[in-house]
Amino acid sequence: MTGSDSSNPTGTTTELAATDGAAPAPGATPGLTSRVTSDDAVPIDEADPGADHGYDGELSAILISADQLQAKIADLAVAVAADHHLESPPLLICVLKGAVMFTTDFARALPIPSELEFMAVTSYGSATSSSGVVRILKDLDRDITGRRVVIVEDIIDSGLTLSWLLKNLATRGPASVDVVALLRKPEAIKVDVEVRYIGFDIPTDFVVGYGLDYNERYRDLPFVGLLGEHMYR
């Protein structure tokens, strides 16, 4: 890993460089996001990263370790909590399925109460990229009128899913809608969306683990890894 997260507002060390070079997301909290490059990946010859979970030889590297994820989630939780009050607990909307690991760890790291809702959407497009045309597979179970909503996303790739979701939720009369995203691929963004809290800016490599899948596999890994090219080429 390179550098240190010296601008981290909470002082938690993640051993990853603060974002530089990549364009910050509109509305992003300064100093919260760490930049991860392909050079930060720990290659497979040091260890087989997926072997503990039965994915022997399928991943080429760990990009963000479980410890780094948890340290960052603690930082994100502190940042979100600082913007909310006990009187109006945030309503966390977990965007299934990818965000499920992040949401459960994030809710547990929040030093204030929160409430949980789940939404499942699917984007028409190829297996690896979305089109921006989104269909709701599972909608919220309750009215969000007047609520302070925080969308919890695992990854912003093109930004199309999130852009659609923000517009959709805005029609339902919430008091506010913020976004906390664990990962963002700045080079893949097609539409700019306001994202207040971002954990890591990552390269456009094929990432799996910690909720992220390829053909529904690898979501169960506790870290974010790079899928070996031989698995999808």
Ligand code: PRP
């Ligand atoms: C992933 C991810 C985001 C979306 C991001 O979901 O969880 O919701 O893609 O991509 P975008 O920025 O290009 O729109 P996916 O549709 O793969 O479903 P999943 O969460 O069930 O894996």
